[in-house]
Amino acid sequence: xxxxxxxxxxxxxxxxxxxxxxxxxxxxxxxxxxxxxxxxxxxxxxxxxxxxxxxxxxxxxxxxxxxxxxxxxxxxxxxxxxxxxxxxxxxxxxxxxxxxxxxxxxxxxxxxxxxxxxxxxxxxxxxxxxxxxxxxxxxxxxxxxxxxxxxxxxxxxxxxxxxxxxxxxxxxxxxxxxxxxxxxxxxxxxxxxxxxxxxxxxxxxxxxxxxxxxxxxxxxxxxxx
Amino acid sequence: xxxxxxxxxxxxxxxxxxxxxxxxxxxxxxxxxxxxxxxxxxxxxxxxxxxxxxxxxxxxxxxxxxxxxxxxxxxxxxxxxxxxxxxxxxxxxxxxxxxxxxxxxxxxxxxxxxxxxxxxxxxxxxxxxxxxxxxxxxxxxxxxxxxxxxxxxxxxxxxxxxxxxxxxxxxxxxxxxxxxxxxxxxxxxxxxxxxxxxxxxxxxxxxxxxxxxxxxxxxxxxxxxxxxxxxxxxxxxxxxxxxxxxxxxxxxxxxxxxxxxxxxxxxxxxxxxxxxxxxxxxxxxxx
Numbered sequence: 001x002x003x004x005x006x007x008x009x010x011x012x013x014x015x016x017x018x019x020x021x022x023x024x025x026x027x028x029x030x031x032x033x034x035x036x037x038x039x040x041x042x043x044x045x046x047x048x049x050x051x052x053x054x055x056x057x058x059x060x061x062x063x064x065x066x067x068x069x070x071x072x073x074x075x076x077x078x079x080x081x082x083x084x085x086x087x088x089x090x091x092x093x094x095x096x097x098x099x100x101x102x103x104x105x106x107x108x109x110x111x112x113x114x115x116x117x118x119x120x121x122x123x124x125x126x127x128x129x130x131x132x133x134x135x136x137x138x139x140x141x142x143x144x145x146x147x148x149x150x151x152x153x154x155x156x157x158x159x160x161x162x163x164x165x166x167x168x169x170x171x172x173x174x175x176x177x178x179x180x181x182x183x184x185x186x187x188x189x190x191x192x193x194x195x196x197x198x199x200x201x202x203x204x205x206x207x208x209x210x211x212x213x214x215x216x217x218x219x220x221x222x223x224x225x
Numbered sequence: 226x227x228x229x230x231x232x233x234x235x236x237x238x239x240x241x242x243x244x245x246x247x248x249x250x251x252x253x254x255x256x257x258x259x260x261x262x263x264x265x266x267x268x269x270x271x272x273x274x275x276x277x278x279x280x281x282x283x284x285x286x287x288x289x290x291x292x293x294x295x296x297x298x299x300x301x302x303x304x305x306x307x308x309x310x311x312x313x314x315x316x317x318x319x320x321x322x323x324x325x326x327x328x329x330x331x332x333x334x335x336x337x338x339x340x341x342x343x344x345x346x347x348x349x350x351x352x353x354x355x356x357x358x359x360x361x362x363x364x365x366x367x368x369x370x371x372x373x374x375x376x377x378x379x380x381x382x383x384x385x386x387x388x389x390x391x392x393x394x395x396x397x398x399x400x401x402x403x404x405x406x407x408x409x410x411x412x413x414x415x416x417x418x419x420x421x422x423x424x425x426x427x428x429x430x431x432x433x434x435x436x437x438x439x440x441x442x443x444x445x446x447x448x449x450x451x452x453x454x455x456x457x458x459x460x461x462x463x464x465x466x467x468x469x470x471x472x473x474x475x476x477x478x479x480x481x482x483x484x485x486x487x488x489x490x491x492x493x494x495x496x497x498x499x500x501x502x503x504x505x506x507x508x509x510x511x512x
Contacts, residue, residue, distance in 0.1 A: 004234055004237035005237060006234050006236045016229070019233070020226065023226045024396070027396050028403035028406075028407075029403060031399070031403025031404040031405075031407070032408055033403075033411065034404075034452075035404045035412070036408060036414075036453075037436055037456050039408060039412060040411075040412045041424065041456075044423070044424040045426050045430070054404065055405055057404055058401040058402070058404040061401050061404050062398065065396060066393060066397050073227075078338075082284040082332075083285070088228040089232030090232075092502055093232050095497075095498050095505055096498060096501075098501050099494050099497035099501050102493075103490055103493035103497055107489060112407065112410055113410070114478070115411055115413060115414040116411070117415060117456070118453065118482045118483060119453045119454060121451060122451065123486055126489065126491045126493075127491075127494035128494065130492060130493060130494020130495035130498065131498045133495045134495040134498040135498065138502070158450055158451050159454075159483055162439070162454030162455045163480075166435055166461070167458040167459065167465070169435040169438070170431040170458070170459030170460070170463045173431035173434060173463070174427055174428060174463045174466040174467060175466050177431065197426070203434065204430055207430075207433040207436065207437040208433065212404075215452070219400075223396040223399070223400070224388045
């Protein structure tokens with residue numbers, strides 16, 4: 001078999017197809033996990049119909065990926081054991097790649113199946129640390145050596161900080177809005193067919209677009225590396 | 226994806242074959258760097274094989290620089306420069322030498338990256354020539370050196386940390402398709418199961434504005450916040466502020482998932498890696 005001008009064995013070819021399939025599946029699952037961030041509010045406020053909202057968000061995700069420079073892509077690689085990255089074609093290297101992808105896919109699909117919104121960055125960081133822990137143990141360094149405490153601290157901080165930012169931020173915004181804009185229909189469940197006022201639709205379209213685009217430009221890069 | 230390609234078809238992907246690399250500039254920069262680093266090694270001599278081992282040790286987590294590291298950087302830079310000097314373009318590097326070249330370039334780039342801390346450079350015992358041998362490594366501000374080192378790293382990264390356009394496009398399509406196909410489950414949770422009443426226009430706008438704002442918080446202020454977490458909590462916050470009531474069961478499940486993500490994924494990653502390693506070594510007999 002000849003791939004990219006290089007003669008390779010059939011076994012390598014099959015391994016390549018399986019590995020590439022897994023890495024694209026990871027990206028695919030990642031996509032359907034995080035869309036809710038961008039489209040849930042748009043759909044439930046009747047700003048856009050679900051189909052339009054999802055296609056719109058998907059397109060902006062795609063543009064986000066294509067627009068990004070790739071600078072972030074390899075930052076995820078920097079978290080992996082360097083000896084495995086340099087020998088990604090070795091048995092250990094492949095064990096690493098498969099472990100990362102399958103772990104992330106299992107947790108993402110599991111939480112998605114239960115309808116639970118969970119952070120795919122935390123998922124990836126966890127899987128990377130897991131490989132680090134096992135690698136450190138096998139290398140005789142004790143499992144603690146495999147934990148990236150800096151990253152673990154960031155995840156911990158995000159766990160404390162994000163709910164506070166979200167809960168207090170959005171709650172306060174709503175209260176401020178209530179004082180500034182005295183329109184009853186904004187604060188009651190919308191009718192089935194009615195659409196929100198133009199400026200609310202504008203705000204939601206803009207935020208949906210931004211969230212989609214930046215999701216693509218940040219998270220989309222991980223699959224490249 | 227690049228790790229897979231480099232691992233399985235190394236001759237085609239180990240180094241960037243694009244023609245727009247400024248190889249001549251890299252050659253002279255590598256020679257300059259070797260010349261700068263050599264005195265810092267204070268006479269330590271090292272062979273290329275040992276240099277690779279030393280740089281790998283330094284690149285690992287917790288690796289600290291020594292005079293030997295400087296010697297290793299010097300030798301590797303010299304080797305890279307000599308290799309690149311002989312070739313008009315990357316495509317003319319012999320196939321079997323591409324992986325070797327990749328390893329050398331990758332490690333030097335990593336080592337440089339590890340010496341730079343913001344606008345300071347990490348000086349080793351041996352680098353502080355006047356300070357004696359027992360001084361611990363410390364950070365010194367040296368804008369000229371930092372700037373030069375950053376430029377060197379950028380040039381090297383262009384050769385080994387590149388991404389072909391077709392890889393970008395294929396990944397983008399996979400992400401976009403996933404977005405369009407599997408969105409419903411989580412959207413329903415966020416939209417219907419967090420609050421007790423239907424999401425109002427104002428609640429939707431408040432929560433989504435906060436979610437979009439987190440991109441700014443994360444990207445430009447470096448705060449470790451998750452868009453997913455902010456949006457779900459934002460909906461909950463706006464429900465509470467509107468006195469709409471919250472669904473406790475859903476909130477507890479979501480919080481559980483957030484807290485469990487890291488430990489479960491560490492466990493999964495560790496287990497699967499160990500199993501994979503066992504399989505490759507003992508069943509398939511691959512080294």
